[in-house]
Amino acid sequence: MPILQPDQIYQLLRNLTSPVVAITSERGGKRNGMIADSAVRASIVPAIPRVSVYVHKFNYSHDLIFETGHYVLHLLRDDQFELIHRLGFTSGRARDKLAGVPHRPGTLGVPVLDDCYAHFECRVANVMDTGSSTCFLGDVVAVGHGAADRPSGTVMTAAQFAAERSHDIRPVVWTSLRQP
Ligand SMILES: Cc1cc2nc3c(=O)[nH]c(=O)nc-3n(C[C@H](O)[C@H](O)[C@H](O)COP(=O)(O)O)c2cc1C
Numbered sequence: 001m002p003i004l005q006p007d008q009i010y011q012l013l014r015n016l017t018s019p020v021v022a023i024t025s026e027r028g029g030k031r032n033g034m035i036a037d038s039a040v041r042a043s044i045v046p047a048i049p050r051v052s053v054y055v056h057k058f059n060y061s062h063d064l065i066f067e068t069g070h071y072v073l074h075l076l077r078d079d080q081f082e083l084i085h086r087l088g089f090t091s092g093r094a095r096d097k098l099a100g101v102p103h104r105p106g107t108l109g110v111p112v113l114d115d116c117y118a119h120f121e122c123r124v125a126n127v128m129d130t131g132s133s134t135c136f137l138g139d140v141v142a143v144g145h146g147a148a149d150r151p152s153g154t155v156m157t158a159a160q161f162a163a164e165r166s167h168d169i170r171p172v173v174w175t176s177l178r179q180p
């Protein structure tokens with residue numbers, strides 16, 4: 001059997017890419033949101049809906065979900081880049097990332113975003129420690145549709161998001177390489 005190089009393995013693993021979702025959490029009046037591309041359906045039994053998501057331990061959301069056992073997973077529309085930028089690149093430890101993002105408290109008290117395709121309110125049923133992250137397995141306790149429909153047949157992936165942003169890349173000259 002041929003030995004695969006890391007980049008070949010990565011190309012194979014990319015077939016497992018999940019859609020980009022927004023995860024919200026709340027603890028003691030502090031609300032937060034983050035972006036994840038590691039969420040998957042975690043049940044084959046329609047009567048027991050479950051989802052799982054890997055959250056890095058250095059994320060503020062990790063603390064909130066780990067300590068409360070609650071989170072809300074939002075399926076997004078294909079054009080919610082501003083929300084992805086807002087929630088996915090800075091930490092809520094320093095500022096309230098949901099300020100100005102329309103939302104309301106869900107049945108678990110965790111923020112539910114108004115603008116999404118659908119949301120799943122989850123109560124953590126179990127966790128798996130991966131070392132750098134925790135996989136949160138959540139029982140879905142409430143579901144709702146968002147304000148707008150998702151364009152059919154398209155799933156936004158992290159790679160697609162990166163490709164969109166690549167058009168904005170401007171050449172930067174590293175200071176050490178500048179001519180005197
Ligand atoms: C496209 C995309 C996918 C991401 N996927 C994950 C993920 O699956 N798990 C994770 O822990 N962080 C993921 N992140 C990073 C977090 O969203 C990011 O670290 C965020 O700032 C965490 O915010 P917090 O510290 O307020 O929780 C992703 C970010 C982007 C933009």
